Amino acid sequence: DTMSPHHGKPMVSDASAYPVAPAAGLYEAFGEKEGIRSLMTDFAQRLRADARIGDQFSETNLDNLASQLSDQLCQLSGGPCVYKGPDMKTAHSNMDVSRAHFNALVEVLQQTMDARGIPFTRQNQMLALLAPMHRDVVTPR
Numbered sequence: 001d002t003m004s005p006h007h008g009k010p011m012v013s014d015a016s017a018y019p020v021a022p023a024a025g026l027y028e029a030f031g032e033k034e035g036i037r038s039l040m041t042d043f044a045q046r047l048r049a050d051a052r053i054g055d056q057f058s059e060t061n062l063d064n065l066a067s068q069l070s071d072q073l074c075q076l077s078g079g080p081c082v083y084k085g086p087d088m089k090t091a092h093s094n095m096d097v098s099r100a101h102f103n104a105l106v107e108v109l110q111q112t113m114d115a116r117g118i119p120f121t122r123q124n125q126m127l128a129l130l131a132p133m134h135r136d137v138v139t140p141r
């Protein structure tokens with residue numbers, strides 16, 4: 001890993017930070033790059049509209065967020081993408097994200113996947129890959 005010149009913290013991509021193998025066929029079950037991108041476009045809009053956490057995305061460029069999330073979920077699910085954004089700790093520092101916020105985001109993602117007809121088993125396989133990120137996303141208190 002290379003070291004960040006600004007913080008001296010290791011800059012690791014999420015795939016290496018959370019070394020869990022995706023379930024076979026997960027990327028395909030999400031409709032590959034195109035399906036994941038439209039899922040994330042929908043997700044970003046739903047996040048912004050959510051009464052519990054929408055305010056945290058008030059200044060956010062939703063198209064950029066959807067693009068970064070698409071690369072991340074594509075890579076996590078076994079697809080041919082590379083997430084090139086900041087690691088999860090850096091991306092969510094100084095945000096005061098609570099465990100309740102995290103759970104709300106997961107719920108919005110479940111609603112988004114439901115709306116697109118992603119089978120329950122596949123939803124849970126994707127959520128299993130995202131769940132460990134709470135350690136870096138949620139602000140310690």
Ligand code: HEM
Nearest residue numbers: 053056059060061068069085091097101102105130133137
């Ligand atoms: C598994 C859970 C999560 C994942 C995978 C995730 C992923 C990401 C990614 C990839 C970015 C873009 C980083 C960048 O390009 O700069 C981002 C930004 C962000 N996330 Fe998360 N996130 C998660 C949970 C949360 C939660 C729980 C909150 C708060 C409720 C949150 C709030 C934000 C905000 C406000 C941004 C910044 C957007 C901007 O640039 O304005 N995230 N997240």
